Amino acid sequence: VSAIMKAGVSHSARLPIGNRDLKSGPAVHLQQDPEAKARLKELWTAAYEEGDLKNLPAYLDETALLLKEAQELNFKRWKILDQKVHMNFQALGTYDAEVGFVRKCIEDRLVLFDRLVKEL
Numbered sequence: 001v002s003a004i005m006k007a008g009v010s011h012s013a014r015l016p017i018g019n020r021d022l023k024s025g026p027a028v029h030l031q032q033d034p035e036a037k038a039r040l041k042e043l044w045t046a047a048y049e050e051g052d053l054k055n056l057p058a059y060l061d062e063t064a065l066l067l068k069e070a071q072e073l074n075f076k077r078w079k080i081l082d083q084k085v086h087m088n089f090q091a092l093g094t095y096d097a098e099v100g101f102v103r104k105c106i107e108d109r110l111v112l113f114d115r116l117v118k119e120l
Contacts, residue, residue, distance in 0.1 A: 030120060037120045044117045048110065056110065057103050064099040071095045 030036050047053040075081050075095065082093045092098050 041117055041120060044113070048114060053110065057107050060099065060103050060106060064095075068095075 030040060052059075072095075080091075081095065081098070082091050084091050090101075092101060
């Protein structure tokens with residue numbers, strides 16, 4: 001099976017945001033291929049500036065609100081909000097805190113990618 005076809009989270013996706021840039025790893029060829037740079041900028045602009053990607057944090061908030069009642073029942077039955085479970089590296093204690101953490105990660109990642117793509 002080709003490496004491109006393998007499912008799963010890449011090693012770099014598991015690293016903290018500060019350890020990633022577009023000048024190392026598989027993105028190195030972007031520095032050497034003007035067509036690839038131009039295409040990435042075009043795709044990013046279409047998805048982020050002109051598309052719905054910028055609205056991802058708002059979508060997360062809407063989805064969290066839709067799940068509000070279900071999560072209350074879930075965490076009433078499974079009292080795990082204050083426990084590290086499986087691969088969680090932290091337990092924030094409340095559903096809202098967990099959603100807020102994910103929201104901030106998404107916002108930070110979008111800002112980072114926007115900056116890195118514009119610096120290409």
